[in-house]
Amino acid sequence: MHSYNLKLMNNIKHVFFDLDNTLWDFRKNSEVTLKEMYKTKKVHEEYNVEFGDFHEKYYHKNEELWANFRDNLITKEQLRERRFKEAFEAVGINNVSLAEEFEKNYLDEVTHHHHLVEGAEDVLIYLENKGYSIHVLSNGFEEVTLRKVNKSNLKPYIKTITSAEEIQSKKPDSRIFYYTLEKANAKKEESILIGDDWIADILGAKNINLDAIFYNALQENFDFGDVVVIDKLRELKTIL
Ligand SMILES: [Mg+2]
Structure with missing residues (x-):
């Protein structure tokens, strides 16, 4: 795991997750x-x-x-x-x-299959118990995104769901990030995004100065700059 700024994480109230291959094991x-x-x-x-x-x-x-x-x-x-x-x-x-x-x-x-990414439920329970509001922001199709969340064990933890199709804008576009923050009634400074797509999730979030954590599911190796990187979702429990 890479170093991160603990002070930065202190004021976080809203956690936005990408869906496919971050929570839902696509x-x-x-x-x-x-x-x-x-x-x-x-x-x-x-x-x-x-x-x-x-x-x-x-x-x-x-x-x-x-x-x-x-x-x-x-x-x-x-x-x-x-x-x-x-x-x-x-x-x-x-x-x-x-x-x-x-x-x-x-x-x-x-969507008849509901395997989640290893540690997903464990982390969601942890985050909910700590009082975070948890949201989903996906580039997927609207109807499919809703089915994936609502028919899996993710449902009880997720406050708002945003799909790209809803506003015809997709990550890394700034517009969808502002839209999802508004939908969640969340301030940018109190929010963080976790995703497995370096361009869509991480560069998209950084582009509007939204904090982000890269879930490096495929253990890729490149220059992550100052971005916090985790290999397993459970590592979030030491960060948030
Ligand atoms: Mg993904």
Whole structure:
């Protein structure tokens, strides 16, 4: 863990969490969902491609497209049109209707799984007991974001939920940060944001001088500057 300014954390009343892969284990829920769909649709039998090979391609394709979406290079519709089609193509499966079926069912199916990031509940209980107001700020689609929070064990702890779709602005845009602070009735100086996307979450927050903690879920290594970095969510208990 890197050094941090304890005095700075003293006046914090509101804790904003990014959702996907910060609290809600998107990677795990997604893999479990896709594995089931792959089996139901008999993809392996039909094309003799192992799920693991497909999933590796899908994972990287999806990450790449979400980064493009965040950077306003593609729209949500383009993301949804391309991710499965291109992942299947990458393993030699050229079947547009199969890709469309996956896309159509995926978002419904994925919110039937509720794995949370390791330590998430533990930390939320801790923060609530210490009197912090806890909020969610996600770049996800509105309806999906609400389902992820409300159908998982996150629900009792979360005071407000903001999704990018609500105001057509997404992290790292300043607008969504100001919007979520207002929605939470929170002062910037009394707030902190925790997220796993260096650009969207951390640079976005820093841009408006909102304190932020980088959850380095993938143990990446680059110059974090003066930003507080944690490898495990439970480390928050020593900071907040
Ligand atoms: Mg995230």
